[in-house]
Amino acid sequence: MQSGKVSIEWLLFVAVGITFGAVLALWYLADSGLNREYDVPRAAFTMPSGPEVVAEGERLAQVRGCFWCHGPQLEGQKYFAEHQRGLIVVAPDLTRKIREYTPAEFARTVRNGVRPDNTSLQPAMPSFAFYNMSDADMGAIMAYIKSLPEQQGLEGEFRLLPLGWWRWVAGELPPNVAELIDHDAPRPDPAVDGAPVARGRYLAESICTECHSDGGRIRVPGSPDLIVASAYNRADFFRLMREGITVGERDIDYHMVDASKYRYTYLYDDEVDALYAYFRSLASAPVDVAQNIR
Ligand code: HEC
Ligand code: HEC
Structure with a gap:
């Protein structure tokens, strides 16, 4: 006992x-x-x-x-x-x-x-x-x-x-x-020859990478590889950057919508153009858009 x-x-x-x-x-x-x-x-x-x-x-x-x-x-x-x-x-x-x-x-x-x-x-x-x-x-x-x-x-x-x-x-x-x-x-140097592609790369890497970056960095779930932007035409890209509306007006994650409406409305037009030029420059091969977006 x-x-x-x-x-x-x-x-x-x-x-x-x-x-x-x-x-x-x-x-x-x-x-x-x-x-x-x-x-x-x-x-x-x-x-x-x-x-x-x-x-x-x-x-x-x-x-x-x-x-x-x-x-x-x-x-x-x-x-x-x-x-x-x-x-x-x-x-x-x-x-x-x-x-x-x-x-x-x-x-x-x-x-x-x-x-x-x-x-x-x-x-x-x-x-x-x-x-x-x-x-x-x-x-x-x-x-x-x-x-x-x-x-x-x-x-x-x-x-x-x-x-x-x-x-x-x-x-x-x-x-x-x-x-x-x-x-x-x-x-990244924003001022390489003042070229839009360099400026766009600078903007993308110091802004968009917060959610879209790769290689084990933090990525808001669902944020696609930004090469998808190269499949946009210029007018649609502006609409996405200003209003958060995608091609085809799909329902997308609020992070992107809010970033467009409350942050990127402060980007100058020539900055949006520079971003667009940079994303277009990334697409050396045709992009399979369907594979990149949900
Ligand atoms: C996505 C959210 C987010 C954004 C955007 C953000 N911050 Fe922060 N920041 C935080 C959080 C959360 C902390 C606390 C992190 C910690 O203590 O580990 C922090 C910490 C800091 C600190 C450290 C203070 C300290 O010594 O503890 C500084 C400085 C700072 N942020 C400045 C900025 C500036 C300037 C910007 C804009 C360019 C910015 N942050 C944008 C979320 C954010
Ligand atoms: C706060 C987080 C965040 C930031 C910052 C951000 N994005 Fe996004 N973005 C997202 C998320 C999340 C999605 C996925 C939305 C979905 O498919 O539901 C997305 C989707 C996209 C898409 C795909 C749209 C489509 O057709 O499906 C493009 C293009 C894009 N973002 C461009 C950018 C650019 C350019 C920047 C910088 C200027 C940026 N994003 C900054 C979160 C962010």
Whole structure:
């Protein structure tokens, strides 16, 4: 009797110990992965100023969706839902970050996804697309944010709850955004001979890749290879970029519709033309459209 009771208690004790140890190991693995440091050089960065730069910066911030995720005054926003499947993700108040960080730190955070303390952002912040942004565009966006009144908005947060630790360790979550970026790759040059194809490539790689990029980067499910755009005629492409309406007026995912209506209406006509020229240049062979779209 007596000895049987003791061994049940002992078993319980061992079971609790193992569970506790496993949870601790999960936490440790997730936490050390999340807080890994990245040694990306802080390139010197001079922030431009002046009313024209600020106005252009606002337009570029619209086009690149900063408001969509960071809130209408860039005051910060809870991103997706709280506690969603083991994650809490909050896009921070940028009007404070622009004051807290030096220009070099701010630019590195946005384009390399590495905070001043060398930890990485998560790919909910699309630095893998913004990596391709030129100094001029990055600087204009920063000048615009600096011109906004300072808010008492939200601190940024990317926190894993126990289910999230498990999802992280199981590889169900995307890796730190700094790992998705080749920090030595040359940025596409928007000004190669002023040619529309180069300009279009620059725009596509620093804007559309947020959802359409390939090679293991983050991709909104269903976003097709952009070569499909080369099968559009110019008028239809403009309609897609301005109104989110596809050829054949198919019902499509709201991400694309909203990006067109609320972001790409800020693109100039010659920028839409440049994008179109770039996509056309990709199609060296005839495109099987039916294979690319759902
Ligand atoms: C698709 C949503 C999304 C878009 C678009 C977006 N952000 Fe973010 N951003 C986030 C999220 C979420 C975080 C928090 C990520 C984290 O802490 O891991 C973040 C973090 C940041 C940070 C890091 C602050 C810090 O140190 O913690 C900066 C700076 C930033 N964003 C600037 C920008 C700018 C500038 C733009 C527009 C060019 C932009 N973001 C567009 C979602 C977005
Ligand atoms: C916020 C995410 C997001 C961004 C940013 C985005 N797209 Fe899309 N796009 C999508 C999704 C999702 C679909 C798939 C829609 C569907 O088929 O339901 C799509 C579909 C498309 C299509 C196919 C339309 C068709 O005929 O089916 C084209 C072309 C396209 N996008 C072009 C662009 C271009 C050009 C840019 C940049 C200027 C861009 N997208 C930026 C999410 C995005």
